[in-house]
Amino acid sequence: MKRAVPDMTGAGTKPRIRLIGLPTDSHSSFLRGAAAAPEAIRRAFGSDHSNRMSERGIEIGVDALLEDAGDLPLTEGEGDVDLISDAVEAIARDGCVPLCLGGDHMVTYPIV
Helix, strand or coil, X not given: CCCCCCCCXXXXXXXXXXXXXXXXXXXXXXXXXXXHHHHHHHHHHCCCCCCCECCCCCEECCCEEEEEEEECCCCCCCCHHHHHHXXXXXXXXXXXXXXXXXXXXXXHHHHC
């Protein structure tokens, strides 16, 4: 049975999800480690044991296209907020859904 895939672009094409890694843990309050998350998540996602099906029945890579923009070159400095915000905005402007990997709680503000 064919699943109905929502048209997020309005153009009748498959939705595009673009991954972007945020390797930073500059604001971790206890232990560091969130900076290593993008690589670890990608490894797990590529595992033979992963499940690419969403709760809505959309299979990533089949019903929705998956692109990987790599990791941002974060320096754990003041410019990181603008770098994250600009990258997420550019992804959305391209008609993609940004999916950010990793980072500590600081990354939430520039993503939103």
